[in-house]
Amino acid sequence: MSSVLALDNITKSFPSPSGGRIEILSGVSISLEKGEIVSIIGQSGSGKSTLLSIAALLMSPDSGSVRYSGKESTGMSERELQAIRASSIGFIFQSSSLLSDFSALENTAMPLMIQGKKRKAAMAEAESFLALVGLQDRAGHRPSELSGGERQRAAIARALAGNPLVVFADEPTGSLDEKSAALTEEILFSSVRNTNHSxxxxxxNREFARKADRMLELREGILQDV
Ligand SMILES: Nc1ncnc2c1ncn2[C@@H]1O[C@H](COP(=O)(O)OP(=O)(O)OP(=O)(O)O)[C@@H](O)[C@H]1O
Ligand SMILES: [Mg+2]
Known part of the structure; x- marks a missing residue:
């Protein structure tokens, strides 16, 4: 079976203030199967967000390959990359990236409309994703009328609504207090499992990371078993 996502030997360096370059990723390889959840831990500055950005086609690597369902993305035009992002990728950031002028329901329906669904059908489908994260009673609220935890739950609903090949979550509960983080984590795992997403x-949070099928640590530029 081909992996939904395969990263092979990814390297990435950034210019350092002293004029040289700092290598952040030194040959990262990882593959993800359908329905699999993989967690990545690592110290601050170890390159976790950089790795996620590359995997989600938001940044290009210096070398190595990123393949969705076996299809190589290196060398694709920006237009082709955009099409993969819209069809195959859901991203949940540390704090909400919901559009402030739209309701929770409209935000959740957005990926479906981008994929070409009519507004009415997209909104109906989005309702079921809001229900999945327990936000059916907040559908009409704008982001400013939601709590921090509710905003993250709406972001989870939005990420899943587009039925992506892979959901990326970068510290999705990092902005929340402990209690709200625990509830949001639980909802994240159950909704991703229930919809059989990767x-x-x-x-x-190691405790959170351990709930995944596999847990890896990014250390010295490569992914290592914990
Ligand atoms: N655009 C950039 N230009 C220069 N250096 C960068 C750039 N982006 C990231 N870096 C550097 O790369 C390193 C890795 O950053 P990254 O954000 O991937 O770390 P992280 O593991 O996500 O950290 P955290 O846990 O704090 O979020 C850091 O030292 C950072 O300063
Ligand atoms: Mg980060």
Whole structure:
């Protein structure tokens, strides 16, 4: 079976203030199967967000390959990359990236409309994703009328609504207090499992990370077993 996502020997360096370059990723390889959840831990600055950005086609690597369902993305035009992002990728950031002028329901329906669904059908489908994260009673609220935890739950609903090949979550509960983080984590895992999505999750929280099928640590530029 081909992996939904395969990263092979990814390297990435950034210019350092002193004029040289700092290598952040030194040959990262990972593959994700359908329905699999993989967590990545690592110290601050170890390159976790960089790795996620590359995997989600938001940044290009210096070398190595990123393949969705076996299809190589290196060398694709921006237009082709955009099409893969819209069809295959759901991203949940540390704090909400919901559009402030739209309701929770409209935000959740957005990926479906981008994929070409009519507004009415997209909104109806989005309702079931809001229900999945327990937000059916907040459908009409704008982001400013939601709590921090509710905003993250809406972001989870939005990420899943587009039925992506891979969900990426970069510290999705990092902005929440302990209690709200625990509830949001539980909802994230159950909703991703229930919909049989694949997820690459970055977190500082080992307890949270252990709930994944596999847990890896990014250390010295490569992914290592914990
Ligand atoms: N655009 C950039 N230009 C220069 N350096 C960068 C850039 N983006 C990231 N870096 C550097 O790369 C390193 C890795 O950053 P990254 O954000 O991937 O770390 P992280 O593991 O996600 O950290 P955290 O846990 O704090 O979120 C850091 O040292 C950072 O300063
Ligand atoms: Mg980060």
């Amino acid at each position: 997820m690459l999750l970055v977190t500082h």
